[in-house]
Amino acid sequence: MAFYLAKTEPAEYSILDLEREKRTTWDGVRNPQAVKAIRAMQLGDEVLIYHSGKEEAIVGVAKVLSEPRPDPNDTKSWVVELGFVRHLTRPIPLREIKESHLFDDWSLVRQSRLSTMPVPEEFIAWLQQGQTL
Structure with a gap:
């Protein structure tokens, strides 16, 4: 099983919306790197939901x-169905991730505008060690 991260603006679509709806089509991704991440997703992979903005x-x-499948509304994009699993035991702020300096080479830290990306195994281990996952 692989892990990915998907960003969303909570005013547009939040983890609470996903929890209420149970599943959604994750769409609107156009950056080639982010589309590549969506295309690499497989059934059962887990996706960390990140609230951008404030x-x-x-x-x-x-x-x-x-x-994953081509987006029928956008030839440059792909979509995937996501289902709600759970909230983290506490939100993990980007500030905390950056201040740890353990993940300085991760796209989340280096490419702040990238909306969808793989998550390093070391980060998942770090979350599990802190019992937040």
């Missing part, structure tokens, strides 16, 4: 429920 924190976990 909050800037990882807030929950979703599961990939479908194979």
Whole structure:
């Protein structure tokens, strides 16, 4: 199982919206690197949901429920179905991730505008060690 991170503006679509709806089509991704991440997702992979904007924190976990497929509304994009899994025991602010300096080479830290990306295994271990995942 692989892990990914997907950013969303909570005013547009939040972890609470995903929890209420149970599943959603994750769309609107156009950056080639982010689309590549979506295309690499497989059934059962987990996706950390990140609230961008004022909050800037990882807030929950979703599961990939479908194979990725071309976006029927945008030839430059791909979509995937995500299902709600859980909230984290506490949000993990971007500030905390940056201040640790353990993940300075991760796209979340280096490419702040990238909306979807793989998550390093070391980060998942760090979350599990802190019992937040």
